[in-house]
Amino acid sequence: MPPEPVTQAPLAQRLAEGIAASGPIPLAQYMGEANAHYYATRDPLGARGDFTTAPEISQMFGELIGLWFADLWDRGERPPVRYVEFGPGRGTLASDALRAMRKVGLEPPVHFIETSPVLRAAQAERVPDAEWHVDLVGVPDDAALLVVANEFFDALPIRQFVKTGEGWFERLVDCTSGVFHGVVGDRRFDQIVPQTLRDAPEGSILETCPAAIAVMRQLAARLHHQGGVALIADYGYRGPATGETLQAVRGHAYADPFADPGEQDLTAHVDFGTLAQEAVAEELELYGPVEQGPFLEALGIGPRAASLAAAAPDRAEDIDIAKRRLTGPDAMGHLFKMLAVTAPGAPEPAGF
């Protein structure tokens, strides 16, 4: 007899069954499974998708980052390097950065760290020569690394801890009559809350992102041993600090993070302070975080926009709108931050 076909139940049903069988699950498990499904099954970017990112707004973003890398590489006496990008989306940032680098004689091998088959296919259209990896392990250790991550860390699963009258407890996800919702677990977690935050008022929420710490630790060790630099761009804050930042976005609007797991983008603001601690532990130099607006201005987005507009006068208005979306304090310029970390002894990067 042929084996029964294996039917994969929808994610919401699988999560609900798991919770019914074993009880509420940590938020990180819910968010991790939801995002893995979400990214594996679609290209979420652009006007028809759920959200838009800086490289999708304008080629200027990737070009300036490419030139930022090229400048560091040049002042560092042009060592052998590899380009590494975490979560490259459609490959747009990479193709713009690589084009800008090529113009000044920098043509590194390209390594993409990406788990989504749909996005890997989109990346292959723009950067066919790339090599794909699921993490840093397979990236060779024979050259310095030029690493960039734009809106990657915000997609990694977080845990949440809630301060109650009795202390700090983990926030878990339960499911009642098919509806997912947060509940307070019964194990106390006061020990993992930094001393300075333990006495926060009742109702305070602390978020941690173990996956981000693990990636940063591995990345920092690589930079320490092989040299290079990493640029991390995301919305975030200098923590650890209390505050709830978990959000869901669908069709360019905010949505309920507990609705439709795997069908909308779940993110949390990035704790740059905690990531920086991992870099410091590997003796890396830290720059920032600084706001995206001033960073791009310092790198010359003004003159770049002017020269693009001069070359295509009919697009001048669109170019100006894109520049303002990237740099304006009421758009991405203030909310988004850039953190750079460099190997000991590397030149000081521009823009900080």
Ligand code: SAH
């Ligand atoms: N950097 C791109 C895309 C941001 S969306 C841009 O700025 O346009 C987040 C990206 O991270 C997607 O490419 C997604 O597939 C990838 N991603 C999310 N979680 C991941 C994980 N755990 N491992 C590797 N890639 C991941």
